[in-house]
Amino acid sequence: MYRAGLTDLDAVMVIARKESFRAAAIDLGMSTTALSHAIAKLEASLGIRLFNRTTRSVSLTDAGRQFVKRVGPALLDIHDAMAAARSQRETPSGTLRINAAPVAARAIIAPLVLEFLRRYPEMHVDLVTEGRLVDIVAEGFDLGVRVAGLVPNDMISLSLGRPQRYSVVGAPAYFDQHPRPLAPSDLADHPCIRVRLPNGAMYRWQFEKNGEAVQVDVRGPITLDESSLARAAALESTGLGFFMEQDVLADLDAGRLIRVLDDWTPPFPGLCLYYPGRRNPSAGLKAFLALAREVATGPKRSR
Numbered sequence: 001m002y003r004a005g006l007t008d009l010d011a012v013m014v015i016a017r018k019e020s021f022r023a024a025a026i027d028l029g030m031s032t033t034a035l036s037h038a039i040a041k042l043e044a045s046l047g048i049r050l051f052n053r054t055t056r057s058v059s060l061t062d063a064g065r066q067f068v069k070r071v072g073p074a075l076l077d078i079h080d081a082m083a084a085a086r087s088q089r090e091t092p093s094g095t096l097r098i099n100a101a102p103v104a105a106r107a108i109i110a111p112l113v114l115e116f117l118r119r120y121p122e123m124h125v126d127l128v129t130e131g132r133l134v135d136i137v138a139e140g141f142d143l144g145v146r147v148a149g150l151v152p153n154d155m156i157s158l159s160l161g162r163p164q165r166y167s168v169v170g171a172p173a174y175f176d177q178h179p180r181p182l183a184p185s186d187l188a189d190h191p192c193i194r195v196r197l198p199n200g201a202m203y204r205w206q207f208e209k210n211g212e213a214v215q216v217d218v219r220g221p222i223t224l225d226e227s228s229l230a231r232a233a234a235l236e237s238t239g240l241g242f243f244m245e246q247d248v249l250a251d252l253d254a255g256r257l258i259r260v261l262d263d264w265t266p267p268f269p270g271l272c273l274y275y276p277g278r279r280n281p282s283a284g285l286k287a288f289l290a291l292a293r294e295v296a297t298g299p300k301r302s303r
Contacts, residue, residue, distance in 0.1 A: 006078065008042050009071055011035060012050060016068050017138060019058050027140075084280035092284035093122035099136050100145035102227065103244050104271050105129045108145060108160070111295050116288055123284050131198030137276050142285055148269035155274040158289060161296030163267035165245040166206065169257040174237040180260045181240075184214045191239035192218035196225040205242045207264040214264075218242075 015024040015035075025032040043050055050064035060068060100108065105127055113125055128141070136144045136155075144155070147164065151157045170178075181187055184207045195203040202223070204215040220239045224230045227247055234241035234248075235256060241248075251257040273292050275285070 004042050004045065006075075008038055009075055011038055012042070012064075012068065013072060013075060014140070015039065015051065015058065016060055016064070021053075021058060080280070083282050091122060092120045092282070092287040094282065094284055095124045095126055096143070096282075096284050096288055097126045097128070097141045098143045098145065099128050099130070099134055099139065099141040101131060101147075102129045103247065104145040104147070107162070107246055107271055112160075112288075112292060115295075116291050119291070120284065120287055123287075136274075142282075143273055143275045143288070145271055145273055148272045151272050151274045154276075156277050157272040157274040158292055159269075159296060160271045160273065160292065162270040164270045165267050166265045167243050167245045167248055167252070167259050168205070168240055168261045168265065169234055169243065169248055169252070169259050170240045171235055171237040171256065172258060174239070175258060177237075180258075182261075184216050184261065184264060187216050187218055187240070190218075190220075192220035193230045193233050193239050193241045194218060194220050194223040195227075195230055195242070196223055198225075203242075207261065208266055209264045 011024065011028060014027050015021060018024045018027065021035055021039075022032050025035045028035065039050065046067075048063040048067075049061050050067060052059045052061055098113075109127070113127060117123060117125060133146065133150055134141075134144075136142075144151075145160075148157070148159065168181075178190060181190060184205070187205070192205075197203050202217065204217050207214040207216070218240075222233055222238060224233065227243065230241050231243065231248060231251070233239070234243075235251065240260070241257075248257055252259055273289070275281075275289075281289075
């Protein structure tokens with residue numbers, strides 16, 4: 001007789017959350033075909049259909065919604081019990097899943113993630129980058145990394161100790177043809193590299209000086225949705241760009257880009273790790289948090 005395993009039940013929860021077999025299969029690290037067969041086998045053993053499936057969409061049936069409603073809390077209890085058992089290990093091992101904004105991932109990859117893997121070779125880090133803010137508990141992540149203002153109130157946060165700054169920059173060749181702006185209002189006379197947010201909205205450049213906050217909806221010849229592409233356009237003198245400072249620091253130091261409106265971009269609270277309050281965090285999570293505290297209190301670069 002077929003007995004559903006923990007993996008099968010986890011798969012149901014991921015499909016329900018993602019509303020896509022393909023996206024769930026990627027999340028679970030298996031093929032879409034294997035996942036589909038596993039769910040079909042589970043449905044056959046239950047004698048009900050859990051999902052309505054078409055070529056374009058996946059949704060829970062009424063029976064599926066009731067199943068998920070009852071199984072979900074039980075699965076959380078089981079995973080908590082397993083985490084409690086793993087927390088008794090002295091040597092960190094297993095997988096740590098981290099969700100981060102792209103700029104946050106770039107900031108932590110070398111000093112924190114790669115150093116963590118060097119120290120704990122039995123660990124594996126699954127780092128997922130995306131612009132949208134997700135529910136890390138519902139999405140199955142151990143940690144999130146965002147700017148301080150975006151950390152949910154019900155999470156425990158740990159500052160990484162580095163204030164952030166925005167930078168308005170242009171290539172030297174650009175300033176051979178254009179005057180340097182002295183105030184955000186001057187940007188109306190400059191071609192700028194526009195950035196589209198994950199939700200489709202255009203990003204407004206944010207400034208502050210002496211308590212005065214200003215947002216500018218810039219105009220320009222190109223709209224992009226990825227920081228590295230915007231940087232490439234700025235380096236080619238396409239227009240002025242607006243970046244997190246650490247993304248263009250090497251270009252500023254090398255003279256490939258020139259910063260303007262420096263007095264309108266003051267530092268603001270930096271990145272935070274955040275995670276749910278768990279009674280029994282895994283040895284890997286505890287080790288990662290300890291390293292994060294070590295990195296946060298380390299030497300800071302001054303400009």
